[in-house]
Amino acid sequence: SNSSQWKLPKAIGRLEKLEELYLGRRKELEGDIPDERLEYLNLSSAGFDGNIPHHLGNLSNLQYLDLASDESYLTTDNLQWVSKLSSLKYLRLSGNDLGNATDWLSSVNMLSSLQSLQLKDCSLKELPHSLSVNFTFLRFLDLSSNSINSTIPLWFYNFSKLKHIDLSSTHLKGTFPRTFFDNNQQLSFLDVSYNLLEGQILTKFSSLYKLHVLNLANNNFDGDIWSITHGPLESAQSDLKICDFSANNFSGHLPNHFGSFKDLEYLILSKNSMSGPIPVTLGELSSLRVLQLSNNKLTGNIPESIGRLSRLEMFCISNNSLEGVVGELHFANLTSLTTLAISSNKLILSFDPAWVPPFQLQYIDMSYFDVGPKFPLWLRTQRNISFLRMSNANISDEVPNWLPDILLNVRDLDLSNNMLKGPISRMDGNKMPLLESLWLSGNNLSGSIPNSLWAMENLLDLDLSNNQLSGRLPSLSPISRMDGNKMPQLAYLMLSNNSLSGSIPNSLCAMERLLYLDLSKNQLSGRLPLCLK
Known part of the structure; x- marks a missing residue:
């Protein structure tokens, strides 16, 4: 039965060899867990709602308790029942509402054998400072996605065996104590991203040798980025796989000693104030999959050694002051590359017209630097593009006939x-069925707007302003969809500063999602549709 309430049969307690019990997705569970000898209880996929039954505290032999929820919602006003689980080693309540359980820390603190505590997204509102907390055996701590809004309490100094700590998105502020790193030499995972933490945290690491994941993103940390290798990692082989320092205030030159990070897969340093050149030694990071250096103050050339990174999937260096020629050697072995963002630099692209790239890109951003005057011919080989931005790229070419074929x-x-010219009809909406945003303003495109641009099922933004378009505005017709005929979903329609003529079609009034409409500086005439008066 899938009724909202369901009692657990006491006969289950007589199943001496029972290893797994599937309860399906039920709203509420009534009755007692019949066997106090139970050591393992996992109800994380059962989909329960309502209050957490306090009689779970009677399971005195329980070592593993998982009540985590992704879709459903359990709640409790106190965790006193948890304090009775004296044998508990693993506690996971993530995704439930513990906002009113102000005793959560004092109750959990009674669990002297606890090794793993996971309270992610539990609506926790504070991190008490006054308690004497001593998690002697704790190795795994996840308090992420709560609104703790506190400084780091002194009892954090007591941790000595932590391997994994996630405090991301908790509104933590202040500085991180150096004692914490001195005491936890086995730390392999540290995520304090999306907080308000500050200070020169990199100088506080006494050892990073065991770290696999180091995420400091979106804080107010500062200091010289050089210190991460000319300190705890200067002469050591690092196990680091993920390093994210993005959106902080780090400065200084990128270190040349990145070659010791042989297992590094993610290096994300964007949105800081780092300067100087990109080190040639980055080409030695053979495991690297993501390299993000955008929004810094980097200068000099892009080293050709980057072209050796055969596992690199994402290369982002936009919004720097990089210069020089970028050619085929920079991409020679980038067979895994799917994202290329090199906009807003002083780079010059130089490729043989017959060059066939070794990659298939999905995301391309080459705006705000000199791509033109012709469309890059290598784009013809790309068949997986979902995002293409080449605005302000000094392209004065006609829209090539092959362009819609790659879209x-x-x-x-x-x-x-740009200075694109030729008929707008080359932008065939029938060949871009997934298109959501089309920005072609500020060019020299001419002719009448093709009906296919109006009839795209997913189009939300259309900007054709500041061109040389002529003819009448197409009358909008419902689009045939699987769920019936519906008008286009356009929210933003910008056609100003062209030579469009005739009347404004009344069918515009049927576009229920339209938020912004600009038809100014054209040669339109006739009466306004009632909905625009």
């Missing part, structure tokens, strides 16, 4: 503020 999967296309 079958495109969702966002921005070619604005």
Whole structure:
């Protein structure tokens, strides 16, 4: 039965060899867990709602308790029942509402054998400072996605065996104590991202040798990035796999000693104030999959050694002051590359017209630097593009006939503020069925707007302003969809500063999602539709 309430049969207690019990997805569970000898209880996929039954505290032999929830919602006003589980080693209540359980820390603190505590997204509102907390055996701590809004309490100094700590998105503020790193030499996972923490945290690491994941993103940390290798890692082989320092205030030159990070897969240093050149030694990071250096103050050339990173999937260096020629050697072995973001630099692209890249890109951002005057011919080989931005790229070419053929999967296309010429009809909406945003303003495109651009099922943003378009505005017709005929979903329609003529079609009034409409500086005439008066 899938009724909302269901009693657990006492006969289950007589099943001496029972290893797994599947309860399906039920709303509430009534009755007692019949066997106090139970050591393992996992109800994380049962989908229960309502209050957590306090009689779970009678399971005195329980070592593993998992009540985590992704979709359903359990709640409790106190965790006193937890304090009775004296044998508990693993406690996971993530995704439930513990906002009113102000005793959560004092109750959990009674569990002297606890090794893993996971309270992610539990609506916790505070991290008490006054308690004498001593998690002697704790190795795994996850308090992420709560609104703790506190400084780090002194009892954090007592941790000595932690291997994994996740405090991301908890509104923590202040500085991180150096004693914490001195005491936890086995730490392999540290995530304090999306908080308000500050200070020169990199100088406080006495050892990073065991760390696999170090995420400091979106805080106010500062200091010289050089200190991460000219300190605890200067002469050591590092196990680091993920390093994210993005959106902080780190400065200084990128260190040359990255070659010791042989297992590094993610290096994310974007949105800081780092300067100087990109080190040639980055080409030695053979495991690297993501390299993000955007929004810094980097200068100099891109080293050709980057082209050796055969596992690199994402290369982002936008919004720096990099210069020099970028050619085929920079991409020679980038067979895994799917994201290329090199906009807003002083780079010059130089490729043989017959060059066939070793990659298939999904995301391309080459805006705000000199791509033109012609469309890059190597783009013809790309068949998986979902995001293409080449605005302000000094392209003075006609829209090539092959361009729509590579846009079958495109969702966002921005070619604005170039000097594109030729008929707008070459932008065939029938060949871009997934398109959501089309930005072609500030060009020299001409002719009448093709009906296919109006009839795209997923199009939300259309900007054709500041061109030389002529003819009448197409009358909008319902689009045939699987769920019936519906008007286009356009939310933003910008057609200003063209030579469009005729009347404004009344069918515009049927576009229920339209938020912004600009038809100014055209040659339109006739009466306004009632909905625009």
